[in-house]
Amino acid sequence: MGERGGRNAAQSARVVHAVVKSDERRDALLDKLAAYVLAEGLSASSLRPLAQAAGISDRMLLYYFTDKAAVIAATLDRIAQQMMTLMDARAASGRLAPATLQKHLLGIVLDDEFWPYMRVWLEVASLASRDDAFYRPIAEQIGRAFLAWGMAQIDGPTEAAREADAARLLVTIEGMVMVKSFGLDAVCLKAL
Template sequence: MSRTTARRDTLAGAATDYVLEHGLIDLSLRPLAAAIGTSDRMLLYHFADKDDLVATVLRTSTDRSVAEIRALPRSPDVRTAVLDLWAASTTGQLDRCQRLYVEAAALGLFGREPHASVVREANVRWVEALVDHIVDAGTSRANAERAVALLDATFMGMQLDLPLDPEDPARSRLVEDLADAVASVAADVR
């Protein structure tokens, strides 16, 4: 790996950490550069433009999210897998990565690039990781794909609502109900 590539990777990691902390919508190169110990000119040397930097940050965040899911211990059954995935998705780095994804997806809905393209790429990788986790918990790939369609859409809706009332006691019941529903789909019970 060349020094330039290594430096770019280091800057990408630091920029991702910054964006996970401060958000994407008001991202400005100068404050970002100052926070990570470089200049905006050096960022533009290593990244073609701000859009290239944003796309790289989003891909780095996706890499981290997928790695977190793939690092989860195997769940003993599909129902437990849903509970494990929700617990992981709502804590630590994965929670921050999910929030960044929601922010990028919202911008992508308005056709903003690179958000729309990178979110589409992220969706493919994220769903593959979820499907693999559900398959490992004891169902077929076809059933897991159906189950993950329900799981992912519900998780995304809950991520949108979570900041509004994080202490809502109904949330725990909803996660339990989702676990039951996903387990039913994964078992192909109709």
């Protein structure tokens, strides 16, 4: 390999290293952005406060993401990943009867550790309910992930029965999350 080939290889290695560092930095930023949105909500998530939470300027934030929509989409994706990780960590060891799974899942989603995720979910759902073209597909994706999680956890005689029970579980739990959001936690517990 000649001198020129050696320089090109070294230059390529630096570029790859820079891309990896950039990806690692973006990943670390997403954790900070997710923490901010979980604490403050989407309504407080304009570019400047998001950038401040990430410890960078708003211009630098746009270096890592093309625009505010990309920042929010990536942040919500990170939040959804974190939420599903928390749910998976608390999954039952086997399939449960629908009523048992409902109590188990309610214990997860109404827990103080999990509640920030539910608050963000309620904001996304509210925006999606207005046919917001940005939030509607995000809400659908999260809702389908909840449904799939329930389907994987629920016991039933057939797949069709599990699908129906998982759908009932989803709408029941979502209703309970809404009821908790306006301070009627005790009503949720009486409904079980």
